[in-house]
Amino acid sequence: MKKLRLLGALAVGAGSVALAQDPELSAADTAWMLVATGLVLLMTPALAFFYGGLVRSKSALNTMMMSFVALGFVGVAWALVGYSIALSPGGNNFIGDLHFAFLHGVSLENKGAVAAITIPHLLWMAFQGTFCIITAALVSGSIVERMRFPAYLLFMTLWSVAVYAPLAKWVWGGGFLADLGAWDFAGGTVVHINAGISGLVAALVLGSRKDFGRQAILPHNVPFVLLGAALLWFGWFGFNAGSAWGASQSASIAFVNTMLAPAATLVMWALLDLTRTGKVTAVGVATAIVVGLVVITPAAGYVSATSALLMGAIGAFPSYFVMLWRARSRLDDSLDVFAGHGIGGMTGAILTGVFGQKVIAGVEVGYFNGLLAGNPQQVLIQAFAVLIAVGYSALMTFILLKLVGVITPLRASAKDEATGMDVTQHGEEGYTSGEGAILVLESGEPRGKPAAAKG
Amino acid sequence: MKLVVAIVRPEKVNDVLEALYKAEVRGLTISRVQGHGGETDEVQTYRGTTVKVELHEKVRFEIGVSDSFVAPTVRAIMSAARTGEVGDGKIFVLPVEKVYRIRTGEEDTAAVTPVA
16 A cells, blocks of 8 residues: 655645655665665666677777766765755756755655655665666767767766756656656656667767778677676666565566566567577677666556566567667667667657556556556657657757867777777776786886895 | 788778778788787786786788789788878788699699689
């Protein structure tokens, strides 16, 4: 009997039903959310492996670093200001205020948060932070192998505050999209459409890699890609089932749907591969898993298990064909963030409006009825939220990149790009032979020089 | 007959292959090699351990050609592998005493003429 979504959301349509008081702190909910937060944090290193395996070996470290540094830079930005802008009760329908800046007033009690929660407020902040971290890291897949690292750091940090936080406010922080009745269980709009569109814009602003379309750019480590996909799926159980914000029936349906939707996507993708080329590919399977997860994300706690299977199966098609088109186009969205997350996120958000149902498996855990349950209007509301997210994400990413470009050059030189980003940006190599390296002694004194014997 | 040996940057291999193809040079062998040619050394640091990398990754082309093909081959490699920076590599042209095509036993010029 936990229907503890947003206070603002509860007031939608049903006449103002305000909660009389905060619910009790729950040990069981806290236990699950501690685990879920750890699971979602793991997704960012998982993404590093997924992306890192897909690039050439000379850029493996640089690509993985783009995800790893988000753990630090975005994590800190979230604690200092991002959380407050996204999820403070104050501000207005479009942006939060600085009430929680520097985590001021974010306590270990389950009080004060913008939503009615049964876990410590600080833990909820951390859980939400892990979403911001991975979303920023997702964007990097569009601009691998060519962006100067300092420019990337600045862009990513600003992006997490200026693009992610306001979108999170609109959808989860009692903002205007929530007021409209747009539903997004675990971040189809805030995370995936947002990252996909930002990636697309970033790829257009930076331009394509020098070698793109001129020579074959092959993944250097497909086992890494599979490892990344596996860990992403594992972490995604925290992402989706954790978005119930408690150990509940709602979390259980989200968990089951997170297992079933990607399974259906994997099957469809494999069959598409098989009929088109006669071979099922490993990179295809890894991609299918991620696309299925993306598609089910906005709907995870709102649809039945059979609907999740259908959504996963349907969701394979748009992303599959957009990827085919993209690879032949002049658009170097290098790791298909737009096709995977952007298109997958839109598919999921719209289908959420189609398949959503209040009563799932005999229990009322959903919050709204969709098209199939007799509420066709929901599809339009979902589509409107998608449009808003696309517009805001595109515009702000463009402005931020131009701004960062004024401060410091965005692109590495053609020579650095040819040599490889690992050596030129980080002064390291992912795979050293160790041959031909000579130790440089800082002091100028050779080490271990025996003291002169005194007679 | 000559053996053209060229040492080029790994990132230029595709360009060189393309240029050789356009020059109608078909038979070649490439190998990944490491070496030093007086270019500046690259410095890498791992947790405070700083190292100078003295040997650079390069790719060696070995191309057996008949005399009339030496100049076009050298020209193709030269234009495709050049960046203008130190470390672009070298081209050596060596005399060749005999060439045999194993499959047919053809010798010399016939052996380095592409199969129609």
